[in-house]
Amino acid sequence: xxxxxxxxxxxxxxxxxxxxxxxxxxxxxxxxxxxxxxxxxxxxxxxxxxxxxxxxxxxxxxxxxxxxxxxxxxxxxxxxxxxxxxxxxxxxxxxxxxxxxxxxxxxxxxxxxxxxxxxxxxxxxxxxxxxxxxxxxxxxxxxxxxxxxxxxxxxxxxxxxxxxxxxxxxxxx
Amino acid sequence: xxxxxxxxxxxxxxxxxxxxxxxxxxxxxxxxxxxxxxxxxxxxxxxxxxxxxxxxxxxxxxxxxxxxxxxxxxxxxxxxxxxxxxxxxxxxxxxxxxxxxxxxxxxxxxxxxxxxxxxxxxxxxxxxxxxxxxxxxxxxxxxxxxxxxxxxxxxxxxxxxxxxxxxxxxxxxxxxxxxxxxxxxxxxxxxxxxxxxxxxxxxxxxxxxxxxxxxxxxxxxxxxxxxxxxxxxxxxxxxxxxxxxxxxxxxxxxxxxxxxxxxxxxxxxxxxxxxxxxxxxxxxxxxxxxx
Numbered sequence: 087x088x089x090x091x092x093x094x095x096x097x098x099x100x101x102x103x104x105x106x107x108x109x110x111x112x113x114x115x116x117x118x119x120x121x122x123x124x125x126x127x128x129x130x131x132x133x134x135x136x137x138x139x140x141x142x143x144x145x146x147x148x149x150x151x152x153x154x155x156x157x158x159x160x161x162x163x164x165x166x167x168x169x170x171x172x173x174x175x176x177x178x179x180x181x182x183x184x185x186x187x188x189x190x191x192x193x194x195x196x197x198x199x200x201x202x203x204x205x206x207x208x209x210x211x212x213x214x215x216x217x218x219x220x221x222x223x224x225x226x227x228x229x230x231x232x233x234x235x236x237x238x239x240x241x242x243x244x245x246x247x248x249x250x251x252x253x254x255x256x257x258x259x
Numbered sequence: 260x261x262x263x264x265x266x267x268x269x270x271x272x273x274x275x276x277x278x279x280x281x282x283x284x285x286x287x288x289x290x291x292x293x294x295x296x297x298x299x300x301x302x303x304x305x306x307x308x309x310x311x312x313x314x315x316x317x318x319x320x321x322x323x324x325x326x327x328x329x330x331x332x333x334x335x336x337x338x339x340x341x342x343x344x345x346x347x348x349x350x351x352x353x354x355x356x357x358x359x360x361x362x363x364x365x366x367x368x369x370x371x372x373x374x375x376x377x378x379x380x381x382x383x384x385x386x387x388x389x390x391x392x393x394x395x396x397x398x399x400x401x402x403x404x405x406x407x408x409x410x411x412x413x414x415x416x417x418x419x420x421x422x423x424x425x426x427x428x429x430x431x432x433x434x435x436x437x438x439x440x441x442x443x444x445x446x447x448x449x450x451x452x453x454x455x456x457x458x459x460x461x462x463x464x465x466x467x468x469x470x471x472x473x474x475x476x477x478x479x480x481x482x483x484x485x486x487x488x489x490x491x492x493x494x495x496x497x498x499x500x501x502x503x504x505x506x507x508x509x510x511x512x513x514x515x516x517x518x519x520x521x522x523x524x525x526x527x528x529x530x531x532x533x534x535x536x537x538x539x540x541x542x543x544x545x546x547x548x549x550x
Contacts, residue, residue, distance in 0.1 A: 087425070087426065088426075089426040089429065092428075107342075108341055109343075110339055111339060112340070113337050113338070113339065113340070113345075115340075116337075116345075149504040149507065149510065155507065190335065190345070192333065208333070211506070211507040
């Protein structure tokens with residue numbers, strides 16, 4: 087009997103831990119939330135574009151061939167200004183922008199892959215491999231393609247971030 | 260059942276085709292038809308399973324449906340957010356589709372094990388690939404045999420007064436010990452079977468076996484009908500008439516003439532064993548009523 091109670095207690099504790107660590111928000115709550123800055127150290131701009139798809143429109147998945155996912159001018163998010171604080175990375179700004187402008191986004195967390203950095207799987211329903219086997223999301227800061235992951239690049243004042251969709255492993259941007 | 264009295268080649272072709280379609284089709288109508296056909300086939304069979312067995316399938320289905328949205332965040336209709344990740348309607352629907360597909364495959368595998376006994380399997384492949392077919396027939400028999408032996412051992416242990424504690428952790432522990440013992444037994448049993456088959460000259464040249472199977476007219480007719488129905492489904496899938504997408508929006512189910520014809524063909528294909536059985540029962544009742 088004692089052991090039964092003990093086992094029940096262990097199960098209850100695990101259930102409570104899971105319940106406490108899960109944070110459920112409704113759609114409106116999620117998009118309304120604002121992240122306050124402690125002290126800002128400058129401003130950066132961010133753009134999200136997918137114009138390479140326009141040149142390879144036939145390779146795109148049939149279910150994605152619509153104005154809603156690929157805008158006619160290829161611009162998903164026009165140049166937008168964001169304030170940053172010390173230690174903010176490219177990924178943080180993308181997360182902020184996606185939340186504020188209600189852009190769908192999916193990523194693989196840094197603890198889930200062998201590179202130790204966040205990997206962006208899809209933005210605005212355009213995923214890796216959606217437009218041919220060499221397609222996916224990549225980013226540039228101040229016009230230069232970076233050699234490390236987006237959650238490892240710490241931003242400076244005045245940086246210009248561009249998120250670009252490539253259909254050819256980055257050779258076409 | 261009437262269906263199991265057909266020639267092994269016909270049965271093998273049928274199960275291979277239905278499992279292939281079931282596994283590789285993404286169309287929910289096809290998946291649902293396959294599941295319903297397999298389910299009614301299992302219910303009609305004389306060695307039908309208790310309700311408990313189907314409950315396990317239901318639990319599996321619910322589990323898959325609920326876990327997919329936790330790991331896939333695709334889809335244009337978010338329902339709510341967990342830790343900043345959306346749980347979408349499309350991912351839920353995709354999970355349900357996968358669940359139907361998986362339970363359909365499992366139900367048909369169960370139908371396969373009811374109908375394709377190991378003698379039929381060995382008749383088909385014993386000559387061509389003796390080693391592989393023996394291993395396969397042993398592997399397919401493994402789980403029911405394992406379960407039976409597990410029950411035997413645990414009952415025997417209980418009669419001796421062991422492992423009969425009231426507390427749940429103790430029971431789990433004792434079940435684990437019985438499980439380990441049976442694993443050891445099954446490995447040894449497999450070796451024994453292999454050695455005994457070798458001692459009888461299994462797989463040697465010139466060894467003959469006795470089988471009662473004969474390919475008759477009705478086998479040929481059924482094989483042709485099956486081939487036709489399966490071909491319609493395969494060609495339809497190949498032509499993209501059954502294309503279906505879950506992401507980013509769930510695409511509408513095609514209801515034009517060609518698609519409906521394929522659904523009808525596959526529906527007949529999937530319910531073929533059930534239809535044959537029903538026909539036989541109606542005939543039987545009719546004959547009995549005349550006596």
